[in-house]
Amino acid sequence: MRRSKCMKVLFLALLITAYLKNSDAATHQVGETNGWGFSVSYTDWANEKSFAAGDTLVFNYPASAHNVVPVKIAGYRSCKALPSDMTKAQATGNDKFTLKKGANYFICSYAGHCSSGMKIQVNAT
Structure with missing residues (x-):
């Protein structure tokens, strides 16, 4: 009987720990009030922030004007999304992406948009 009670307490503690860890995730509005467009240096914006795995990036923009595509480093450098990347593209104007640990790239x-500055690299710890 006592062992069963200890197991229940341990299970409850693990659930609470998992909940608290997930509740620490932050939400970042890319470009703040300027949103996703041409008026922000996203390199500077990202360098001024701290990001963690599990944080959410929110891209706000006029839906018909842009999109957001998560890419690998080659796509970021070349400003070219592969066909497989395009299956992950979003174009709602209020797009949300959860960061994975390490480098995360979006264009x-x-x-002409990426080559005009609409790309961002975010490093999450």
């Missing part, structure tokens, strides 16, 4: 795949 706008509309012609």
Whole structure:
């Protein structure tokens, strides 16, 4: 009987720990009030912030004007999304992505947008 009670207490403690860990995740509005567009240096914006795995990036923009595509480093550097990347593209104007540990890369795949600065690298600890 006593062992069963200890197991229940341990299980409850683990649930609470998992909940508290997930509740620490932050939400970051990319570009703050300027949103996702041409008016922000996203390199500077990202360098001024601290990001952790599990945090959420929110990209706000006029839905018909842009999109957001998570890419690998090659796509970030070349400003080209692969066809497989495009299956993950979002274009709602209020797109949310959960960061994974390490480098996370995003671009706008509309012609000329990425090369005009609409790309961001975020490093999550």
